[in-house]
Amino acid sequence: MDVLSAAISSVRIGRAEACSVKDSGSWGWRYSPFAGSGFHVLLRGGAWLITADRPPRELTPGDVVLTPSGAGHGLSHAPSSLDDLAPAVLGDWPPGDPADVEFLCGAYWLEHGQVPLYLRSLPEVIAISPDHDRAPQLRALTDLISADMPGTGPGAGTTRSALLDLMLTHVLRQWLEQNRMADRPDVADPAIAAALGEIHAHPRRRWTVRELSESAGMSRTAFTKRFSALLGQPPMAYLTGWRLTYGARLLRETDAPLAAIARQVGYSTEFAFGASFRREYGISPGRFRNLERKRGRAGTVHSGAELPLHQGEASP
Template identity: 40%
Template structure:
């Protein structure tokens, strides 16, 4: 069980949107204001990030930005350039904007993520994750190069390839951000004992896990395990387990048609009533109502005719 991939997959509620922008000064694009993550990669040239209420940042070729909070922001050649809203028809696209000045090429992506049950993995992230072109892996850049080529050529199969690459970029960015951090989620995953307990919860959410059982299987005292888990993960073991069970249940509700009783058993509840009560406490809706309101568009028969997530 890859916990990082599992956590991201559990929170993704719609296929990603991606666009390749070829710009020449003067140019400006307005993004954000929606739930989800926005991603920008400067492939060539330079531009400014102008976040709402924040200080401008200069972005250079190779820089990667992740906007976990969906905060409104502008990418532009200069502060005083009047931006326009980005409009893309479909899940992948390319645009050419601006005048005859300095060129820039930017690949952008958007992910619609579950916001109700914030996973600790995502809750730790700052409003803007900025990876310098000098600070991250060659594989991330390889994925960006492939993504730009697929968006540009729109060859047969491009939509499937682009969707996979945009998903991969999110994992690469998260991996790069957490790598080397002395505390937080990456340390929890890498910790031999806590990583194993997270693996058990993720791979078998329907098991009747207790703190005593988890601690005992790791050879730790209950109090020691609880303190260590809470310090690294940010919440006690059973609180995290309930959160993950509800995230898993929400994913099953969005993506399938299994009866509620079946889903309840899959996430550790022998009683459909107890499951519904726990789910409503977390999401504010009964499981059936959540399913109707949040059917995953990627499995809907009309998916190709529905609106994609807007770039955040």
């Protein structure tokens, strides 16, 4: 498992949503910061990406805007400043009415916890012009997400999460290929990937730094230094974070008792797991599970213009 895959696995505990946004004439939207990762794909028309600290960037159809950790930004028909844009509010586009611009938007919303440190270490707003000849996956994924949006039947949430995983992965992969830096660690570092694979495959094991460094074929000192540079935190802190992320997914996706989940993710007791979970997510495991189930019964995986986002504002 490489670092990029590990980061996206962690953000997947969030709520996956996707929608299509259209407008015409003079338009401009400001997207508020949010806890999660999101993207826009310009499907039709022209637009400008507006950020707080960089000049406006012109976008053309096929371009992708990614906010790895949910930073605020704007989209507009013309160059502007972020403060001049009105908050984006989603609404129904009248059927049959022509639109000058159309975006596909998708996001993982994290009601609890934080975006992984690796994603927070990246630029707040990333824009790429994909090379579809060399890497046609993004075009295919855009088509699949667009086709999946109306889906509300069994498995809709699972397919949407999987498609957003792939979109985030391929966007970041292309950006990393286009922005190689001598001082940026390699996300596919084979030694660290080996250790990450062990952590993700066996979270219940009582790992030590020495055992993890041995799985990477490195000394403890060299392993800790490289791991921290690549992931933004020491090995044992990452291990704790992954155990809790995995536990959150089990709480949401299974009916397993809390005590069984605690053991499965490496905690000796339900109490120890609950205390660690509350420190990370600010909520008890039982309440987290109940809220997720209520959300599922209420049908909170939405699509299209009905997408309920951030207190009346639309954040990707």
